[in-house]
Amino acid sequence: MRHRKHNHLLGVKTAHRASLLANLSCALIENGRIKTTLAKAKALRPTIEKAITLAKKAHASDDAARKVHLRRLAIARIRSKKAVKKLFDELVEQFVNRNGGYTRIYKLALPRLGDAADMAIIEFVEDAPKKKAKKKKKPTAKKVAVEKKDDSQGDDSEASEPSEESSPEPEEVVEESSESEPEAKTEEEPAEESPSEESAE
Known part of the structure; x- marks a missing residue:
């Protein structure tokens, strides 16, 4: 049965x-x-x-x-x-x-x-024992490397700024020299005209 x-x-x-x-x-x-x-x-x-x-x-x-x-x-x-x-x-x-x-x-x-x-x-009914998660060290090393790269880029930018500031100075000198040349020519022109006037007389 x-x-x-x-x-x-x-x-x-x-x-x-x-x-x-x-x-x-x-x-x-x-x-x-x-x-x-x-x-x-x-x-x-x-x-x-x-x-x-x-x-x-x-x-x-x-x-x-x-x-x-x-x-x-x-x-x-x-x-x-x-x-x-x-x-x-x-x-x-x-x-x-x-x-x-x-x-x-x-x-x-x-x-x-x-x-x-x-x-x-x-x-x-019983929960399985949980394993402790291990800390990863590699990501921190990468972050440090990235920070170093950022610092180096900042230094490069700072180094480039003085060069940019110093570059306009020669231009100003050139402009002054270019302005002085016409003045010299104008001063020389009357000196050349004076002999011609004497010959004409």
């Missing part, structure tokens, strides 16, 4: 359902939270929590062969070595002191456009 047995069929066949839950599990492990339909979120919860239980057993075990066996069981369920490695090596530490209930589901108010399916967000 099928008493007290409940499976989330999701309206698809067994192979399709297994692939769907494996993909959702990988997405949840990689991102920490995902948005999906309420039915899929409820179907994903037992799948991902059983995988977390396998990771906890491997974390608590000292037998290397048992750790490998539990990791292979998780790979058979999740179908991604990368996701299983992250779950067994990184995420398992935040669930060591928690007995079940590793995920939570939020029901969203707005249904999905198109078919009006109920939407939900499923996420891990």
Whole structure:
């Protein structure tokens, strides 16, 4: 008899359902939270929590062969070595002191456009440990170099200003000399006229 047995069929066949839950599990492990339909979120919860239980057993075990066996069981369920490695090596530490209930589901108010399916967000209860961001030294060095370039350009502009100011002075001297030459010619002209006048007389 099928008493007290409940499976989330999701309206698809067994192979399709297994692939769907494996993909959702990988997405949840990689991102920490995902948005999906309420039915899929409820179907994903037992799948991902059983995988977390396998990771906890491997974390608590000292037998290397048992750790490998539990990791292979998780790979058979999740179908991604990368996701299983992250779950067994990184995420398992935040669930060591928690007995079940590793995920939570939020029901969203707005249904999905198109078919009006109920939407939900499923996420891990414990937050993943955040890594401290390393300070970058390269941008500061670039800023210093830019500032040095600006200073050098300023020095060049200051050096060019005196040259521009000094350049008009020779022009003034030339103008004075040019003005003095006609005066000299005018003075010489009467001297030349005087002999002619004497000859005429």
